[in-house]
Amino acid sequence: MAEGTGPLDRLLDSRVKVLSDVEVNTDEVSIARVYDYFLGGKDNFAVDRAACAAMMEVVPETPLLAQANRCFLRQAVRFLIGEAGIRQIVDIGSGLPTAGNVHEIAQEIDPATHVVYVDNDPIVLAHARALLATDARTTVINADLREPDAIFGHPETARLIDFSQPFAVLLGGVLMHLEDEEDPEGVAADIRGRLPSGGYLLVSNTCDTGEPRARELTRVFAESGMGTRCFRTWEEQIRYFDGLELVEPGLVPHNRWRPGPDFPAPDNPAHAMHIGGVGRKP
Numbered sequence: 001m002a003e004g005t006g007p008l009d010r011l012l013d014s015r016v017k018v019l020s021d022v023e024v025n026t027d028e029v030s031i032a033r034v035y036d037y038f039l040g041g042k043d044n045f046a047v048d049r050a051a052c053a054a055m056m057e058v059v060p061e062t063p064l065l066a067q068a069n070r071c072f073l074r075q076a077v078r079f080l081i082g083e084a085g086i087r088q089i090v091d092i093g094s095g096l097p098t099a100g101n102v103h104e105i106a107q108e109i110d111p112a113t114h115v116v117y118v119d120n121d122p123i124v125l126a127h128a129r130a131l132l133a134t135d136a137r138t139t140v141i142n143a144d145l146r147e148p149d150a151i152f153g154h155p156e157t158a159r160l161i162d163f164s165q166p167f168a169v170l171l172g173g174v175l176m177h178l179e180d181e182e183d184p185e186g187v188a189a190d191i192r193g194r195l196p197s198g199g200y201l202l203v204s205n206t207c208d209t210g211e212p213r214a215r216e217l218t219r220v221f222a223e224s225g226m227g228t229r230c231f232r233t234w235e236e237q238i239r240y241f242d243g244l245e246l247v248e249p250g251l252v253p254h255n256r257w258r259p260g261p262d263f264p265a266p267d268n269p270a271h272a273m274h275i276g277g278v279g280r281k282p
């Protein structure tokens, strides 16, 4: 994986810099940059890589799981645009731009597809803005999953999403970053309530399968300064789809969800630690 050769490392020669008018603190670990590292990206700092090393000590398969999550996301977007006829996507907890971004996959199938990226890490805003400067159909906003009104009431969301027409909301690897007290089920229910008939919800998260390393990984994640990364059971997570029709094959490990040609690795028991699914509002 890349060692600090990315544009951010080159741009930032002190602890706090302003990148595209966004302040970035290179001493603070970032979930988005850690995920970027696991995907083989270059937009991460030493503090992020140290957190990655600590996680990999507990679960060496962590990069594989991140890559599988990303493959699931790409496959699901291909399904949403190519098979389900969706032309509008709100991607919450979108992460840093990486190879095969949601808007690129979607617009490869239909260039008219609108995409709103949402993340609460300002570094995502800085990078995505640069990427999207010339793309009128895709935008990025800095907002928090815990405040759906701010996301769906944002002028940029209103500019690109026609709420009367079916749209998809992607919650890829993000509900797991909410504590129980932050009510991930309530947040998912709020978002489902905003979907019109024919709209879709994608959810992916780490999964509690009884694997003893999960608890240890949650501890390391928190001690690294990234907050929570909850492992919830399949039974807890299926509730995120209440009232929706689950698309085949249901809520399953990422490598089982219609695996495509770009899937990163052969079967591995660790895949059970990360699950995803897509539901349709009747």
Ligand SMILES: C[S@@+](CC[C@H](N)C(=O)[O-])C[C@H]1O[C@@H](n2cnc3c(N)ncnc32)[C@H](O)[C@@H]1O
Pocket: 031, 032, 035, 069, 070, 073, 092, 093, 094, 095, 096, 118, 119, 120, 121, 124, 143, 144, 145, 146, 171, 172, 173, 174, 177
């Ligand atoms: C593991 S990455 C997932 C990226 C992408 N969705 C995917 O599935 O490939 C999680 C992202 O969620 C963002 N995130 C975490 N908590 C959030 C919150 N409360 N609101 C919005 N974004 C959040 C992080 O900054 C990070 O970019």
